[in-house]
Every structure is written in C-alpha cells, then in structure tokens.
Amino acid sequence: MNDRTAEVQRWNEMYAGDEHRWSGQANTALVSETADLPPGRVLDLGSGEGGDALWFAAHGWQVTAVDLSAVALGRARTRSAEAGLDDRIQWRELDLATDFPDGEYDLVSAQFLHSWGDLPREEVLRKAADAVAPGGTLLVESHCGVPAWETDPHPDVHFPTPQEVLDSLGLPDGEWDVQVCAEHERTQTGPDGTDTTRIDSTVKVRRLP
Template identity: 60%
Template sequence: MTSDSTAPAHPRADAEAATPAELWDERYRLSDRIWSGNPNTVLVREVAGLEPGRALDLGCGEGADAVWLAGLGWQVTATDLSRVALERAAVHAADAGVADRVDWQWHDLGASFPDGEFDLVSAQFLHSMADLPRERILRRAAAAVAPGGILLVVGHAGFPHWETDPDPSVRFPTPDEVLASLEPAPGEWEVLLSGEHERVQNDPDGNPTTRTDNALKIRRR
C-alpha cells in the first residue's frame, strides 16, 4: 500500500462477502488513480544513497515506489493483492521506461510470498481493510533479506482524524513492537532507524492535514 489516497477509503458497505482481493480491486476501480503517483518520502530518504541491487516491494499498489527504485537501477520484484493495481503499475513502469527492471507479481502475502533473497525489502504502509497477518508477513519479509541487506517498514501510527468509525480492534504497532514481532536472533540485525515522524497529507476534502507515521530500518549483519 502507499500513503496518500485521492479516493474514498472504503468500497461499498455491502461487500462483506467479497474476498480481500475483490475488495482491493473494487477500491482501485473507484478512481482512475488512487495514490499520488509519487514514491513514499521515507523510502526516498532512506534508500537514495544505497547501492542498487535486488529490491522487493510489498504491497506495491500502483507502482510508484517500484518505478522509482527501478529508475535508480534496482531490479525490483513488486507484489500486490490487487490485479487492477498491478495492471496500472505495469503501465506506469512502461511509461517511465523501466518495464524491464520490474517483475510484477500477484500475491496474497498471507498465503504466498515471492521467492529469492533481496538487498532491500520495503513494506510501505502494509495495512489493509481486510484481515492481514501483518506480523507473519513481516517475518517472511525479514527472512528474505540477504546478508548486508535492508528491511524498511513504514506504517501509520493511528487512524486519520477524518475516520468517523474506526475499528477499535485495529492496532498500529510502534517501531519497537515491529522489531520485537520479527523475533530477531541476538546480534542478527543492526537498527539504523526507529521512530515516529510527521508528514502532511490531504484529507478527503483536499485540505492539508498532519499525520504521524513510524518507520523501522534495519540491516542484516
């Protein structure tokens, strides 16, 4: 997933019987473009100086992060639950001239996961309106990081102020909680970044508002 939406946050209310993939496909069909089209700011800040290698983008949405990474020379595997999003992402990559550097893969990450080891694994706003075994997915993400590679996890710290009926069962873990959930072996990882940050995002009416997010960046020793 990405961070800046330009469309309603939820599909129609009678979608309880739909699968998670169907829910996300429906959400993407609400608009010609859901996200801003720009790479996530923390990814840009934390990755811009790294030597390009193999990258894995989890929950790639319409592909802005993957296309940006490919433009820097990374060979990217990008995955999402929505085939509608992946189709748009492939068009974005072709328009940007990097189609040969991105492998778009459909995965329900709770059930399947891309093969291989990666120098960078990025999970940007891996939240979902459907059930998502996030901790288990992030442990698989950590296992996919090659020696010396980076895992970057960015997430919301809470609901936006315009959310009128937030689900009280939804938790937004802190960076320390994310790290603990990875169940790292002693000395296995070096913590490079762990903390909260603020950013400006437009609300559904187009008004700028401040949101708090958190980020964890760790390197496998």
C-alpha cells in the first residue's frame, strides 16, 4: 500500500458510517463571499459530501466538484439526485496531490483544504489560481487552528495566516485584485452539541480581465 492509497483509505474511513460527517449546508463564508457573483463555471476543490457544490448548483452555477473519497462522493451524488441537480454537477474522484482538473473557471473554491497527509497545499492552490479565467475569482477558506474540542491535534498540519496563503499563491503584480485577506470568527457546533468559536481566514482574489 503506497502513501496515497493509505491517505485515500483514511478519508474513506472517516466518511464511513450511517451519519453524515458535515452539516450538509454550504460554508457561511462561501455564501457571503460569492452570493453577488454572476453564476458561471465553478470548480469546488475537496468537495466532501457536497454541501457547497449543491448550493452552487441550486444558485445557477455549473459545478465541477472533486474529492479523493469515493464514499463522500457517493453521498454527494445521492443528495444531488434527490435535489434534481444532477445536470448541473460533475462529480470527479480525484486526488489533488497527484492530479488537477483541466479547464478555466469563473470561480475556484477551496474550502478548508487541510489534510493529515502529505498534501502539497501551496502547489494545489497555485494550480487553483492558474485555473481562474480572466475576470474570475479564487476563494480560499482556511482554519487558523484546531477546534477547542480537539484532544489529539495533528502536529504536522500547518494552519497558515491569510497573508501566508496570499503570499504562497505567487500572484503576478498587476494581474490580480486582492479583495479579502483577513481572519474572521465562526461558530461551530462540537461533537457534544456545544457551540464554540473558531478562527478561520478568507483569501479572495480576482483575476483582472
């Protein structure tokens, strides 16, 4: 078993079971940052169980949603079929550590693209920027630390500042407009049902036409 096979298996095991791993709703920061954008083609990186992709599709976007977990994608496909959104979403099983979708997109969304394993996150995000069409937007949401209920933090996972995310993109001068580069608070419900405040960050940049 190679390292990537082990990583894929780990994510599949995380998504296994009777209950959904996440809320099934779109990330609140994503909604607030993209609600005023005209629908077009969107690439959803690390789409998981499909909450963001379904929101995009329901709001008129044509979605390419990628994730390495077949289990998560299976749940997402079931939900999209139930919602009658199959014709607006292309679900792709793809490991961003080794591959990246072709094409240009009006929006590329990377929501909490963190991993326990050896994910070349900065490289992936640079490819994400390259995939943005002229006039399009790249939106990167990141955690700034582990949640309060985490008793076994993953020491190898680096949580970058928003400026570190922006700098890592290596955007050429004069070709991009930096619209947001900031931390923000978010309320999240923990495993015991208690709400806690987390610090996340938003980096939103627009490629100039």
